[in-house]
Amino acid sequence: MTHRATGNRALSTGALARVEGEGAMRIEITDGRLVDVKLNIYEPPRFFEGFLRGRGYGEPADITARICGICPVAYQMSACTAIEDALGVTVDGQLRALRHLLYCGEWIESHTLHIHFLHAPDFLGYDSAVEMAAAHRGVVERGLEVKKIGNEILETIGGRAIHPVNVKVGGFYRVPARRELQPLRDRLERGHALALEVVDFVAGLDFPDQEMGYEFVAVAHPNEYPMLGNRVVSDRGLDIDASTFLEHVQEDHVEHSTALHARLIERGEYLVGPLARYSLHAAKLAPTAVAAANGAGLGTTCHNPFRSIVVRAVEVVHAFETALAIIDGYEQPDRPDVPIEARRGIGHGVTEAPRGLLYHRYEIDDDGLIADAVIIPPTSQNQATIEHDLFHFVERHLELEDDELRRQAEVTIRNHDPCISCATHFLDLTVVRS
């Protein structure tokens, strides 16, 4: 246990297993007053932007899928959407439905991982899912089962459990016959029932009162709760086409961070992710998800970051019901992809990764090679807001000893599920008191 001290002091954590990715946080306290909170999250997409230049237009779907082990589908969907936009191709009908189904699998897996193995231990007073498993074995086993069913969607449609290999620009390499989806359908029925239980479970947790004044930003679709779409909206009037995203969002280099912090031009920080999607589009959730949200006591919007666990659980119900509806309406398309001809062009793609809006932009040259790539992941967009949350929290809890301050600051970060690289697991925290 470390204690407060009057001199300068620096504390560092060892490995912190429950934030996906690697990051560092620095809290500066002077004369008992919070002066600064800085979050530095390492972002692999920067590397990938350079890595993609000069490669064929068909390559980003597979390469960017490797940015994140937890959300490869999101990277594939945003990459394909942007490249198809550049090439003047539209993927719709059953091919789009299959992509939507694949995305449901990723939402189920990613959210269920976060709910059970990262977030729930915070509410139940455990340091890890391992500790929680001893006392709440049934909860953890149920989480494992739901997650596995999500994974089965990825295996069936994506061809593989991690880094799906079946997705390509224009559609898929192979599409399933209708009967191939029936075994999956049975599993999804089971998953849907379990997901409803999970909503009941998380709704019963104790949540601190903390209403934040976020500006919510999410993809919008005329009649779907957004996974795929091409407009971007906010609850304060932003309503733009994906192609103008970079005219409204500015990425700033921040001195303390290797990441870029995204802000809405002339508006400032904003939040993407489950709270934003829910608050903007709750009316478009599948019926059983709407009922589950009502039963869990969620209003029409949710500004409490701790309650994001409930919103994730509701979104899992939505993903199961949506997946079932897609399978029920599925007819095997004549061909697995839309024909593509390489041409010069610029394209934009926005889709909803489990943790929020993921923007890709590609410039393709006459030879079909990538001339330029821009990738703006959800975590980059949320970083300024997470810092703001941290400042708000730490300012009101300066009396805490360092260990407890660190623990609770980590909880504040986990509220936003900042999946960064999923390749490494570190959060180094430094508290400087002077």
Next chain:
Amino acid sequence: MKSTGVASLVVIGVGNPMRRDDGVGAAAIALLEQAEFGRNSDAVELVLLDGEPTRLIEAWRGRRRAIVIDATRAGVDAGAIHRVDVAVEPLPDWTTTGSSHSAGIAEAVALAKALDSLPDELVVFGIEPADLSMGEGLSPAVEAALPALVELVIDEARA
């Protein structure tokens, strides 16, 4: 085991080939496939994972034996190979610090123990990385250690 459709031995390569030496698990699996290891055998399955703990548990649950291959930083010379038999010794410190996915293995083992989901035998081969930066391709030291590593895995599997 054949009747259940689950191979009794799973060999799991862990890591991200876009993080240079972190791709050693995938490289070892590729060599095992090339060597037709386990080909035409219902008893052996080769699996690639990213190290996320619950996926590891899913991969070895219900198996009799599991072998895990990963880049792990023990602070020794690059390319050095460590072997840990999880049934007979605790996971050493190097599985919980310093490496990209070893925290995943340690957590997966602890969680699996809590859920009674460890295979009867679980052996972890850790390879000391030289370079975990973004990019493709193994460092010379790890590349050089790869054949010996694959031999060790094959010997282990046949033991």
